[in-house]
Amino acid sequence: MAGTVVFDLDGTLADTSADLIGAANACFRARGLGDLLDPVADSLIAFQGGRAMLREGYGRMSGNSLLPPGAEGDDYPRLLEHYAANIATCTQLYPGVVAALDALAGQGHRLAVCTNKPEGLAHALLDQLGIRDAFASLIGADTLPVRKPDPAPYKAAVAAAGGEVGRSFLLGDTDTDRKTAAAAGVKVALVSFGPEGAGIARLGPDALLDHFDDLPALAESWLA
Incomplete structure (x- = not known):
């Protein structure tokens, strides 16, 4: 499922x-x-x-x-x-993003974005990066009256994608994401290739993601 x-x-x-x-x-x-x-x-x-x-x-x-x-x-x-x-002058997708999104879609999973970037800027950036159409929903900092770590934006992103919170998880890179997942009652994986590197393990996420190549298998494990 x-x-x-x-x-x-x-x-x-x-x-x-x-x-x-x-x-x-x-x-x-x-x-x-x-x-x-x-x-x-x-x-x-x-x-x-x-x-x-x-x-x-x-x-x-x-x-x-x-x-x-x-x-x-x-x-x-x-x-x-x-x-x-100047939203995408230097910005680059992390290695393996596009292949991972394609693989997740091929597995039948719904994809959503929940960000504390203003919604309009988030849409513009994803458009310029060429991956906006991969996501069924996008909730930004100003979409609702509250933002992460309040769980409402996360739940709204899942609902707008046609999913169920109980069969979802969050991939992020900060303590805000960890707190959001805890508030929503879902698992969280944090990336270890961001600015903090492997030090992000100090936050005690349910999993660390070392490369996007590993995401499809993690999704199958958590959502099967």
Whole structure:
């Protein structure tokens, strides 16, 4: 019997860190501050969201007290605008994604995306990466009044894909994904090829995914 595999997006399906950091740095440059974040060294911060990147950059300024009140609120829409215009400049799918999605579909599983990226940006990115049509549903940060780790977006993604929560699991890359799965009462696998590498095992997921080649077998094991 088929089940539903729900994917996080950033850091799970694709390495989006460089383009996210680029959008934050564009905001810093507009204030004459230069590039305050490094696309490699700060990749983990990128997956914490736009506001987290802005706060991290501001915090590195020796004269951050000179920032005007409301700088984060002013810069966040600018960050999103820059990111939307440069959403797939450096972003790449992780190795094996397309083959794994094809294999899961061939096994009869439904596929869904549940991400804390705004829905419109998530659609745009998946379109540019050429895999949007692989997913029966997509729930973003602004699709519902709540976002992950609240279980509602996960459950909505499964329902919109035509699946059942009890026959689903989540593939992600952060503690937010682990908490989402726990709240929804499903298993979670975390990828070990993201910025944190094998260190992600510290979160105690139900499984670690070392390569997308291993995902179809994991799905058969958990959803059979």
